[in-house]
Amino acid sequence: MSETPVLKIKDAAIYERRLAMRVPFRFGAATVTEATQAFLSLTIEDSKGRVAEGYAAELMVPKWFDKNPDLGNAENEDQLRQSLHMAVALARTAEPATAFELHARMELQHHNDAAKRGFNGLIASFGLALVDRAILDAICRLNDLSVTDAIRINLPGINASTTPDLAAFDMRVFLEGLKPQPSLFLRHTVGYIDALRPDDIKAPRLNDGLPECLEEEIATYGIRYFKLKVSGRPKEDTERLKAIAAVLATLPDYRVTLDGNEQFADEDSVLDLLARIDAEPALAQLRRSLLFIEQPIARHNAFNQSVSRLAAKVPVEIDESDGTPDAFLLAKAQGYRGISSKSCKGFYRSVLNAMRISKWNGENSGGYFMSAEDLTTQAGIAVQQDLALAALLGLGHIERNGHHYVNGMAGATDSENHAWLSAHPDLYRNAGDSRAKLNAVNGQISLATVIAAKGLGVAANAAKATFSALETSSSDQERT
Secondary structure, eight states, rough: OOOOOOOOEEEEEEEEEEEEEHHHHHHHEEEEEEEEEEEEEEEEEETTOEEEEEEEEEEEETSSSSOTTSSSSHHHHHHHHHHHHHHHHHHOOOOOOOOOHHHHHHHHHHHHHHHTOOHHHHHHHHHHHHHHHHHHHHHHHHHTOOHHHHHHHHTTOOSSSSSSTTTSSSSSHHHHTTOOOOOOEEEEEOOOTTOOSSOOOOOOOOSSSOSSHHHHHHHOOOOOEEEEEEOOHHHHHHHHHHHHHHHHHSSOEEEEEEEOOTTSSSSHHHHHHHHHHHOOGGGHHHHHHHEEOOOOBOHHTTSSSOOHHHHHSSSSEEEETTOOOTHHHHHHTOOOOEEEEEEEOOOOHHHHHHHHHHHHHHHSSOOOEEEOOSSOOOHHHHHHHHHHHHHTOOEEEEEEHHHSSSSSSSTTOOHHHHHHHHHHHTTTOSSSSSSSEEEBTTTEEHHHHHHSSSBSSSOOOHHHHHHHHHHHOOOTTTEO
C-alpha cells in the first residue's frame, strides 16, 4: 500500500461490565477483589468514504494507575472512566488525519486536559491507549489486514513527531523487519497472599476447574516463567521467596522476575533485598534464574535517583513510571535498562520504545530490554490485543494473571463465550462449563489465530458477539 489512509472518527460507544476476581489479587499496597472492564467501539471513515468499526477493551484496575491512599477503588475507576470519555470526545472533534497523526495531535492535549483534573500520566495514557487501539483495529479491518501486516507497511503512519530522539532512526527498516512469534511463554504472577501449596489454601476450595495455588498452576499449565511480587520489606520478602523457591525447586529449569510495585524507598533498600537473596543458599537457583527487577522505587522518586549500583548486579526496568513519551529517556539517565510493554499505556508507546532499544543496543554494548507485563488483562479483546502487541515485538514471554485471578471470560454471555471459543480455539479452552479460559500447554500460549486475525489480534465475529451482548444488556452504555 503506497498511501497512508487519512481518516475521521464518525461515531463511538463506551460500555462497562463489572466482574469479580475468583481469588483476591494483592500487589503493592492494594488487594483487589473486583473491577470494571471498559469497552470501546469506534467507527472511522477514510477519504474514500469507506467505513469500518474498531474495538478495544481494558480492565479499570484500581490502585495501580494512582496509588493515592486517600482515594477509594471507586474513585480510581472513575479517574480512568473520565480519561476514556475525555479521549473519545477529543477524537470525535479531531480533524481528518492518519491514525498516528491523530494519536500525536491528541496526546499532548489529552495529557494537559487530564493534568488539569489532577490525573497523572498513566491515567491520561489509559484513555488515549483505548482510542488508539480501536482506531488501529478499524484501519486494519478497513484494509483487510492483520495488525502485523499493517504495521510492517506502516499503515498508521508512525513517525518521530512524539519522539524526536528517534528522528534519525530508520523506522521503515525496523517495522518491515518485525516478525510475530507464533507463541509466547506465560509468565505467571505470584501475588503476596497467593497460596503456594494446597495446604496453604485457607478458604473453602472454589472447585471451579482452575488451579488454586502455585503448585497446581505449574502442574496444570507447565509454567516455567514466574513474576514474584515483593513488598519492600527485605527480611519478609526473603522468607516469602524461600517458600516460593521450595515449590519451584521441583522444576528442572525456570525463570523469574521480581516486581517491586514501587514499594521500596530507594536503591539501598533494593540492594538490601538482593544481598539477602545472594546470602541465602536456599535462593541460589532463584538468583541464577532472576531476569530483572521491575519498578522497585516509587514513581515520584524513580527519576530523581540513580540505580546504577543495583543495575550493575541485575537489570532494572520501569513500569509505573512510564506515564509519558519521554519516560524511558529519563529512566535511562538514571541507570534503568528496561521498560514494560502494556496495552493500557499505549500501543504506539511500546513500538516507539522498542525502536529506542534497537537504536541504543546498536550504539553500544547493549543490555536495553523490554518486557511484556499485565494488568489482570481480561480474556477477549483486552488480552488478545496485548498478546498481539507482545508477539509483534518478539518479547518471548508475557506476564499473564487473568487466567488465575479471574474465572475465564467472567461476566460474558453464553453466546459470547461460544463465539470466542470458536474463533480462537488455540488460545482458549472449554473446561466443561462453556466458559472460554486461557489455554496454556507446556507453559506456552498459542497465538496462531491472534496473529492471523484481520484487525488488532481479534476475530471480527468474536468482537461483534461481545458488543452485541453489551448493546442489548448493559445499562452502562453511553453513546458519545
